[in-house]
Amino acid sequence: MKFGRRLYNTLLEGSIAYAKWDLETSRNILRSKKRMWILALMVVPIILGSVAIAAPELPDILGGHKAYSPAYYTPVxxxxxxxxxxxxGLITGCIGAGGGFIITPALMSAGVKGILAVGTDLFHIFAKAIMGTAIHKKLGNVSVGLAxxxxxxxxxxxxxxxxINRALYQANPLLSDTFISVIYVVLLGFLGTYALIDFLRLxxxxGDVGAHGAETASEASASGRKSLPERLQASKIPPLISFDEDLTPGGKKIPAVFVAICGSIVGFAAAIMGVGGGFLTFPMxxxxxxxxxxxxxxxxxxQIIFTAGYASIxxxxxxxxxxxxxxxxxxxGSLLGIQVGALTTKVVKGxxxxxxxxxxxxxxxxxxxxxLxxxxxxxxxxxxxxxxxHILANIGNVLFFIAIGIFAVWVVGKFLGSMKLLREEA
Incomplete structure (x- = not known):
């Protein structure tokens, strides 16, 4: 129970860090007229494509219902x-933790194959990252070796x-959907249980308190034990990577293999689940x-830019x-939702x-x-x-969209009802 709570808190802290990046990225896009024009030009083909809906059924190879690469769509x-x-976006902005967890389940509930939901979510993350991340301002003290x-x-x-995802899909599309669903059931079941316990406790x-992370180095030292980071940094497996030179005299060193292992876990989770992986990078x-x-x-x-880019493409x-x-x-949708959600936090109790x-x-x-x-x-x-x-699947879909819909209506209602107060604060 204690380990589970620590794990939940570290993942929550990682989600919060990822949400901050997502919010800043969205704001960078909205602040730039150039980026907004690029976004508009990217949407034009989609709008023009709606004309094709009135045309006769397209051949499969050109994007019909059964196309391998589905280009068929409707305004709905x-x-x-x-x-x-x-x-x-509302979840990310209002809660301050990544809302990407719901995108793949939402797309699958809307009838999109699991592997398409994962790939599409990754591409959406990459498109946002590449358009909105101001690299020259935000990279900070990056160790090249570490990166x-x-x-x-x-x-x-x-x-x-x-x-793995493609092999499962080619073996049996149902197997692919089932595998992705099982991953989400396990992860969301764990996070949801602890989030609910946390809410009821608070x-x-x-009152309300912040997230508590895992045991820190100072806490471990106080108990006379070396923390996990201290043990890993004490290892001398070559090659060694230096980092934090500006913060620690002489800097710190750690074997590259440990950093690569963490990267492989983040990359694997991103490719399987269709998430950016930021919720794992921070706690790791x-x-x-x-x-x-x-x-x-x-x-x-x-890592979000390169991991999401490589995975999606x-x-x-x-x-x-x-x-x-x-x-x-x-x-x-997320560009708008994340701004509304972030502003709403100013008038809503934690x-x-x-x-x-x-x-x-x-x-x-x-x-x-x-x-399942x-x-x-x-x-x-x-x-x-x-x-x-069929009944069970419909119940799950209805409960999901009702819960998310109520949340969205509540947040938007709070935002519209508090616009006068928000203007005064601005």
């Missing part, structure tokens, strides 16, 4: 993608995750490798597993934000959990009636 699909991006070792590892992890205490760097938060932020920005795009229309819709975080995570968990019986039944692993599996 595009609208749903904007709403999904909007809700994810290179991490990216080598993340490249290996991304390749492995992409190969509500009973009548700070609590496992002992890197300062200052250096971690800069390296995290680098080399592992999914060239194999036809990205739905660009959905990616652009999510990008448009305890309510914790509650909605727990609700959003549990909604994604229930959604994928209720979808139908997929397992189709794969002949369990034997239940098709009617029952």
């Amino acid at each position: 699909i595009f609208g749903v993608s904007i709403l999904i991006g909007l809700c994810a 290179v070792a991490f990216l080598v590892g993340s490249g290996i992890g991304v390749t492995g995750g992409g190969v 509500r009973k205490a009548g 760097f700070v609590y496992i490798l002992g890197v300062s938060s200052f250096t971690t932020v800069g390296t995290d920005i680098l 080399a592992q999914y795009a060239i194999y036809g597993f990205i739905f660009y229309t959905l990616a652009m819709g999510m990008l448009l 305890i309510y934000i914790r509650g909605f975080y727990a609700t959003a995570i549990m909604a994604g968990f229930v959604n994928r959990l209720f979808a 019986p139908g997929k397992l039944n189709e794969m002949k692993i369990i034997n239940i009636s098709s009617e029952l599996s």
